[in-house]
Amino acid sequence: MPIDFRNLNTFWSSILVETLKRLGLTTAVICPGSRSTPLTVAFAQNSEIEAIPVIDERSAAFFSLGMAKKSGLPVALVCTSGTAGANFYPA
Incomplete structure:
Protein backbone atom coordinates (compact mmCIF):
# COMPACT_ATOMS: atom_id res chain seq x y z
CA MET A 1 0.00 0.00 0.00
CA PRO A 2 1.54 3.34 -1.01
CA ILE A 3 1.87 5.94 1.72
CA ASP A 4 0.27 9.35 1.22
CA PHE A 5 2.88 11.99 2.02
CA ARG A 6 0.62 15.03 1.55
CA ASN A 7 0.48 15.21 5.35
CA LEU A 8 3.85 16.19 6.89
CA ASN A 9 3.11 14.22 10.07
CA THR A 10 2.69 11.07 7.99
CA PHE A 11 5.94 11.78 6.17
CA TRP A 12 8.03 12.35 9.31
CA SER A 13 6.41 9.44 11.15
CA SER A 14 7.36 7.05 8.35
CA ILE A 15 10.94 8.36 8.40
CA LEU A 16 11.12 7.93 12.19
CA VAL A 17 9.78 4.36 12.05
CA GLU A 18 12.14 3.44 9.21
CA THR A 19 15.07 4.84 11.19
CA LEU A 20 14.05 2.89 14.30
CA LYS A 21 13.79 -0.27 12.20
CA ARG A 22 17.29 0.27 10.82
CA LEU A 23 18.56 0.76 14.37
CA GLY A 24 17.16 -2.65 15.33
CA LEU A 25 13.70 -1.98 16.73
CA THR A 26 11.44 -5.00 16.21
CA THR A 27 8.43 -4.29 18.45
CA ALA A 28 6.14 -1.34 19.16
CA VAL A 29 3.31 -1.28 21.68
CA ILE A 30 0.65 1.17 20.54
CA CYS A 31 -2.08 2.85 22.58
CA PRO A 32 -4.19 4.34 19.80
CA GLY A 33 -5.31 7.94 19.93
CA SER A 34 -6.20 10.60 17.40
CA ARG A 35 -3.03 12.68 17.82
CA SER A 36 -0.72 9.68 17.42
CA THR A 37 -2.48 8.35 14.31
CA PRO A 38 0.36 9.13 11.84
CA LEU A 39 2.88 7.33 14.05
CA THR A 40 0.50 4.43 14.65
CA VAL A 41 -0.11 4.04 10.91
CA ALA A 42 3.63 4.20 10.18
CA PHE A 43 4.30 1.36 12.64
CA ALA A 44 1.36 -0.67 11.31
CA GLN A 45 2.56 -0.33 7.71
CA ASN A 46 6.10 -1.46 8.48
CA SER A 47 6.10 -5.24 8.13
CA GLU A 48 9.42 -5.67 9.96
CA ILE A 49 8.20 -4.11 13.21
CA GLU A 50 5.54 -5.95 15.18
CA ALA A 51 2.87 -3.44 16.20
CA ILE A 52 0.89 -4.59 19.24
CA PRO A 53 -2.21 -2.57 20.15
CA VAL A 54 -3.03 -2.17 23.85
CA ILE A 55 -5.92 0.11 24.80
CA ASP A 56 -4.88 0.96 28.38
CA ALA A 84 -1.90 9.70 28.36
CA GLY A 85 1.90 9.59 28.64
CA ALA A 86 1.73 10.05 32.41
CA ASN A 87 0.13 6.61 32.62
CA PHE A 88 3.51 5.17 31.54
CA TYR A 89 5.22 6.52 34.70
CA PRO A 90 4.36 3.65 37.10
CA ALA A 91 6.26 1.20 34.90
Whole structure:
Protein backbone atom coordinates (compact mmCIF):
# COMPACT_ATOMS: atom_id res chain seq x y z
CA MET A 1 0.00 0.00 0.00
CA PRO A 2 1.54 3.34 -1.01
CA ILE A 3 1.87 5.94 1.72
CA ASP A 4 0.27 9.35 1.22
CA PHE A 5 2.88 11.99 2.02
CA ARG A 6 0.62 15.03 1.55
CA ASN A 7 0.48 15.21 5.35
CA LEU A 8 3.85 16.19 6.89
CA ASN A 9 3.11 14.22 10.07
CA THR A 10 2.69 11.07 7.99
CA PHE A 11 5.94 11.78 6.17
CA TRP A 12 8.03 12.35 9.31
CA SER A 13 6.41 9.44 11.15
CA SER A 14 7.36 7.05 8.35
CA ILE A 15 10.94 8.36 8.40
CA LEU A 16 11.12 7.93 12.19
CA VAL A 17 9.78 4.36 12.05
CA GLU A 18 12.14 3.44 9.21
CA THR A 19 15.07 4.84 11.19
CA LEU A 20 14.05 2.89 14.30
CA LYS A 21 13.79 -0.27 12.20
CA ARG A 22 17.29 0.27 10.82
CA LEU A 23 18.56 0.76 14.37
CA GLY A 24 17.16 -2.65 15.33
CA LEU A 25 13.70 -1.98 16.73
CA THR A 26 11.44 -5.00 16.21
CA THR A 27 8.43 -4.29 18.45
CA ALA A 28 6.14 -1.34 19.16
CA VAL A 29 3.31 -1.28 21.68
CA ILE A 30 0.65 1.17 20.54
CA CYS A 31 -2.08 2.85 22.58
CA PRO A 32 -4.19 4.34 19.80
CA GLY A 33 -5.31 7.94 19.93
CA SER A 34 -6.20 10.60 17.40
CA ARG A 35 -3.03 12.68 17.82
CA SER A 36 -0.72 9.68 17.42
CA THR A 37 -2.48 8.35 14.31
CA PRO A 38 0.36 9.13 11.84
CA LEU A 39 2.88 7.33 14.05
CA THR A 40 0.50 4.43 14.65
CA VAL A 41 -0.11 4.04 10.91
CA ALA A 42 3.63 4.20 10.18
CA PHE A 43 4.30 1.36 12.64
CA ALA A 44 1.36 -0.67 11.31
CA GLN A 45 2.56 -0.33 7.71
CA ASN A 46 6.10 -1.46 8.48
CA SER A 47 6.10 -5.24 8.13
CA GLU A 48 9.42 -5.67 9.96
CA ILE A 49 8.20 -4.11 13.21
CA GLU A 50 5.54 -5.95 15.18
CA ALA A 51 2.87 -3.44 16.20
CA ILE A 52 0.89 -4.59 19.24
CA PRO A 53 -2.21 -2.57 20.15
CA VAL A 54 -3.03 -2.17 23.85
CA ILE A 55 -5.92 0.11 24.80
CA ASP A 56 -4.88 0.96 28.38
CA GLU A 57 -1.68 3.04 28.64
CA ARG A 58 -0.68 1.76 32.08
CA SER A 59 -1.07 -1.87 31.02
CA ALA A 60 0.85 -1.12 27.82
CA ALA A 61 3.76 0.31 29.80
CA PHE A 62 4.08 -2.76 32.03
CA PHE A 63 3.56 -5.08 29.05
CA SER A 64 6.34 -3.41 27.04
CA LEU A 65 8.64 -3.30 30.08
CA GLY A 66 8.20 -7.05 30.51
CA MET A 67 8.89 -7.65 26.83
CA ALA A 68 12.04 -5.52 26.95
CA LYS A 69 13.33 -7.23 30.11
CA LYS A 70 12.71 -10.70 28.71
CA SER A 71 14.17 -10.06 25.25
CA GLY A 72 16.88 -7.57 26.18
CA LEU A 73 15.74 -5.43 23.24
CA PRO A 74 14.09 -2.01 23.27
CA VAL A 75 10.34 -1.77 22.74
CA ALA A 76 8.74 1.42 21.44
CA LEU A 77 5.70 2.81 23.24
CA VAL A 78 3.22 5.07 21.43
CA CYS A 79 0.38 7.03 23.01
CA THR A 80 -1.65 10.12 22.25
CA SER A 81 -0.92 13.57 23.66
CA GLY A 82 -2.04 15.08 26.93
CA THR A 83 -2.05 13.08 30.14
CA ALA A 84 -1.90 9.70 28.36
CA GLY A 85 1.90 9.59 28.64
CA ALA A 86 1.73 10.05 32.41
CA ASN A 87 0.13 6.61 32.62
CA PHE A 88 3.51 5.17 31.54
CA TYR A 89 5.22 6.52 34.70
CA PRO A 90 4.36 3.65 37.10
CA ALA A 91 6.26 1.20 34.90
